[in-house]
Amino acid sequence: xxxxxxxxxxxxxxxxxxxxxxxxxxxxAYLKTKDGRHFYGANVENAAYPATICAERSSLVAxxxxxxxxxxxxxxxxxxxxEHPSSPCGTCRQVLKELCDDDMPVYMTNxxxxxxxxxxxxxxxxxxxxxxxE
Ligand code: THU
Numbered sequence: 001x002x003x004x005x006x007x008x009x010x011x012x013x014x015x016x017x018x019x020x021x022x023x024x025x026x027x028x029a030y031l032k033t034k035d036g037r038h039f040y041g042a043n044v045e046n047a048a049y050p051a052t053i054c055a056e057r058s059s060l061v062a063x064x065x066x067x068x069x070x071x072x073x074x075x076x077x078x079x080x081x082x083e084h085p086s087s088p089c090g091t092c093r094q095v096l097k098e099l100c101d102d103d104m105p106v107y108m109t110n111x112x113x114x115x116x117x118x119x120x121x122x123x124x125x126x127x128x129x130x131x132x133x134e
Contacts, residue, residue, distance in 0.1 A: 001032075003107050007030055007032075007107060011028045011077040013028070015080075019043070019044045020043060023045060027043040027055035028041070028042055029042070029056045030076065030077040030078075031060060031062075031075075032075045033063065039062045041055040054088070054089055056095070057092055060076075060095055060096070074104070076096070077108075077109060082110050086110065093120075093127070097120055097124050098129065106119060106123060
């Protein structure tokens with residue numbers, strides 16, 4: 001299913017849950033499952049900075065922990081308060097590659113309501129996956 005206006009309201013709700021005492025940069029993620037459920041994600045920072053988890057991975061980890069499996073996801077919407085819509089970091093792109101279909105839409109938004117559509121494969125071309133271990 002393609003982008004719907006309520007995805008933006010939902011992802012902005014998720015963003016408010018961010019725990020960002022260090023960067024003050026709130027990121028939200030709204031992960032839709034193919035069976036019609038959704039998971040929120042927010043970035044959760046840590047005084048030991050590398051222990052921070054991004055919003056995208058938060059939503060995916062929540063879904064997998066609830067029993068969802070690779071291939072169960074329909075889309076992810078991400079939001080930031082920035083001049084340009086959010087762009088998932090390299091680590092999140094790798095985790096998206098692991099858990100989501102290559103053609104799954106990734107909707108990147110910002111506080112102005114701008115939206116850029118991409119896909120997992122577009123964000124991580126020639127990405128490494130379990131197939132490469134065979
Ligand atoms: N962040 C995300 O949540 N997602 C990304 O893809 C990029 C970065 C977070 C991590 C950190 O809490 C803050 O944004 C600044 O890097």
